[in-house]
Amino acid sequence: MTTVADTSNKTSFEPATHGFDVARVRQDFPILHQSVHGHPLVYFDNAASAQKPQAVIDAVKRFYETDNANIHRGVHKLSVRATESYERARIRARDLLGARHQEEIIFVRGASEAVNLVAQTFGRANVTSGDEIVVSHMEHHSNIVPWQILCQQTGAVLRVAPVNDQGELIFEEYEKLLSPRTKLVAMTHVSNAIGTIVPIRDVIEKAHKVGAKVLVDGAQAVPHLSVNVKELDCDFYTFSGHKFFGPTGVGILFGKKDILEHMPPYQGGGEMIRSVTFEETTYNDLPHRFEAGTPNIAGGVGLGAIIDYVNALGFGNIAAYEHELLAYATAALEAVPEVRLVGTAANKVAVISFVVDGVHPHDVGTILDQYGIAIRTGHHCAQPLMARFQVPATCRASLAFYNTRQEVDALVAGIRQVVKVFG
Amino acid sequence: MGDLDDLYQELILDHNKSPRNRGELENATCKAAGHNPLCGDRVTVFATIEDGIIKEITFDGAGCAISTASASLMTESLKGKTLEEAKALFKGFHGLVTEETEETEDGPGLGKLAVFSGVCKYPARVKCATLAWHTVHAALSENGDTVTTEDDE
Ligand SMILES: Cc1ncc(COP(=O)(O)O)c(C=O)c1O
Numbered sequence: 424m425t426t427v428a429d430t431s432n433k434t435s436f437e438p439a440t441h442g443f444d445v446a447r448v449r450q451d452f453p454i455l456h457q458s459v460h461g462h463p464l465v466y467f468d469n470a471a472s473a474q475k476p477q478a479v480i481d482a483v484k485r486f487y488e489t490d491n492a493n494i495h496r497g498v499h500k501l502s503v504r505a506t507e508s509y510e511r512a513r514i515r516a517r518d519l520l521g522a523r524h525q526e527e528i529i530f531v532r533g534a535s536e537a538v539n540l541v542a543q544t545f546g547r548a549n550v551t552s553g554d555e556i557v558v559s560h561m562e563h564h565s566n567i568v569p570w571q572i573l574c575q576q577t578g579a580v581l582r583v584a585p586v587n588d589q590g591e592l593i594f595e596e597y598e599k600l601l602s603p604r605t606k607l608v609a610m611t612h613v614s615n616a617i618g619t620i621v622p623i624r625d626v627i628e629k630a631h632k633v634g635a636k637v638l639v640d641g642a643q644a645v646p647h648l649s650v651n652v653k654e655l656d657c658d659f660y661t662f663s664g665h666k667f668f669g670p671t672g673v674g675i676l677f678g679k680k681d682i683l684e685h686m687p688p689y690q691g692g693g694e695m696i697r698s699v700t701f702e703e704t705t706y707n708d709l710p711h712r713f714e715a716g717t718p719n720i721a722g723g724v725g726l727g728a729i730i731d732y733v734n735a736l737g738f739g740n741i742a743a744y745e746h747e748l749l750a751y752a753t754a755a756l757e758a759v760p761e762v763r764l765v766g767t768a769a770n771k772v773a774v775i776s777f778v779v780d781g782v783h784p785h786d787v788g789t790i791l792d793q794y795g796i797a798i799r800t801g802h803h804c805a806q807p808l809m810a811r812f813q814v815p816a817t818c819r820a821s822l823a824f825y826n827t828r829q830e831v832d833a834l835v836a837g838i839r840q841v842v843k844v845f846g
Numbered sequence: 847m848g849d850l851d852d853l854y855q856e857l858i859l860d861h862n863k864s865p866r867n868r869g870e871l872e873n874a875t876c877k878a879a880g881h882n883p884l885c886g887d888r889v890t891v892f893a894t895i896e897d898g899i900i901k902e903i904t905f906d907g908a909g910c911a912i913s914t915a916s917a918s919l920m921t922e923s924l925k926g927k928t929l930e931e932a933k934a935l936f937k938g939f940h941g942l943v944t945e946e947t948e949e950t951e952d953g954p955g956l957g958k959l960a961v962f963s964g965v966c967k968y969p970a971r972v973k974c975a976t977l978a979w980h981t982v983h984a985a986l987s988e989n990g991d992t993v994t995t996e997d998d999e
Pocket residue numbers: 470471532533534535536563565566611613614615640642643663804
């Protein structure tokens with residue numbers, strides 16, 4: 424069997440999306456060209472962590488081989504180069520999100536740390552007993568638990584905006600939750616478990632009408648959609664590098680400058696201070712005030728590289744290609760009588776959750792793995808959403824721009840085997 | 847598909863499809879609930895013990911094929927055993943699926959339970975196979991709290 428990366432044999436199966444040559448793109452991702460249990464790897468677990476193109480791997484390697492030193496501290500050449508590479512990545516991230524100022528871009532470990540940072544700084548400073556924080560029923564645990572901790576600390580109340588049977592936010596119900604007591608709305612842009620795209624701009628607009636600030640969890644949005652925080656007018660926006668085809672251990676928190684300026688620091692340490700005596704410490708300027716200690720410098724450099732890479736592919740091309748692929752995969756799965764899709768929102772990214780009649784998702788996952796197909800099975804860190812759909816777990820195929828129709832066909836064939844084993 | 851057949855053997859598929867001794871046991875003398883938070887599997891084990899012997903044993907709950915079949919086969923093999931024998935079986939079974947003992951094709955007295963010998967090649971599934979056993983262990987040691995597989999090892 425030829426793999427789809429085999430360019431000599433590529434064309435007939437793939438949709439001819441203008442400006443996007445998936446076989447060429449796949450050549451950029453070395454990890455995709457391997458077999459697992461004797462079958463070509465089909466990687467459909469991108470929402471958990473996405474694969475990295477050679478450009479990112481090279482950027483990280485090159486950094487360690489030629490530029491490695493601590494940043495912002497040395498007068499020597501390597502430190503200057505390291506600082507430049509790292510700060511260049513910050514500017515890339517600013518432009519990726521369409522932010523006005525680079526001071527609004529804070530390096531974090533990932534989306535989880537970003538939410539915790541906002542909860543423990545903005546939250547502790549602005550939320551008091553009786554105030555309310557609104558989330559949706561489809562949040563990742565990372566956008567639930569930090570708010571529960573804040574509520575315990577402050578006596579605030581967590582309110583939950585419901586979703587309908589398709590897995591879409593019920594907007595009228597969300598609106599009803601908003602009141603002058605609402606201090607913060609923390610909502611996902613795209614659901615990691617079922618792929619729903621939330622009408623986040625409207626969510627933000629309504630929240631602002633009652634004076635609430637809004638944090639958007641963009642962990643699953645940035646890998647699929649072009650995002651502009653100015654247009655959204657969100658107060659905070661976050662994503663993780665590793666889900667965006669970049670390194671693990673690095674992510675971005677965007678915060679509006681006038682809000683960040685009035686937030687107390689998060690962690691104390693080096694880098695975040697201007698001067699320290701035992702009597703008094705003054706804090707550094709934005710964004711360094713929120714970046715205590717030596718960060719993941721190589722990770723930041725890799726993040727800069729992936730932003731360049733994705734920009735070169737073009738979000739428009741990616742979206743068009745993924746849109747077709749999602750439609751193809753949805754139809755292919757719906758054609759299997761034993762498959763039931765969980766989450767069928769009208770507006771979705773290429774993330775498909777499903778269950779197979781009478782077969783537990785773990786058994787599906789184990790069998791598919793024997794065919795080289797990697798999907799995620801479980802609750803996807805979204806237990807409240809699983810409870811909403813009355814399933815303990817689902818199978819999730821989360822697709823990226825380097826996935827193909829042939830791989831979708833392999834998935835469907837694998838599911839037919841599952842049905843056969845359990846028939 | 848040699849590998850898969852090792853895991854999903856006929857007997858396992860059969861016990862998954864028609865679990866034996868499933869349901870609550872009235873007048874159970876001990877009971878415990880088990881939970882595998884990673885996959886959401888839940889099992890409750892009920893037993894009546896008389897004179898140190900497991901007279902009746904049932905289970906209830908929802909889970910994957912491996913955990914359901916394991917619970918079902920476990921109840922079959924524990925019925926009529928002394929508490930000592932039950933403990934020895936637990937040890938033997940645990941060794942079988944974690945491959946901590948030498949491979950003995952059908953283990954010391956494990957009988958039908960040897961059908962789970964394929965599990966050790968699937969590290970992600972070991973917890974599914976041992977959930978019911980951890981739960982019965984808790985029930986028999988009169989430690990009625992919910993056990994979770996995350997206390998394992
Ligand atoms: C929607 C969403 N938010 C937050 C996170 C947490 O991201 P990380 O683990 O990179 O901090 C994830 C990861 O699965 C996610 O999907």
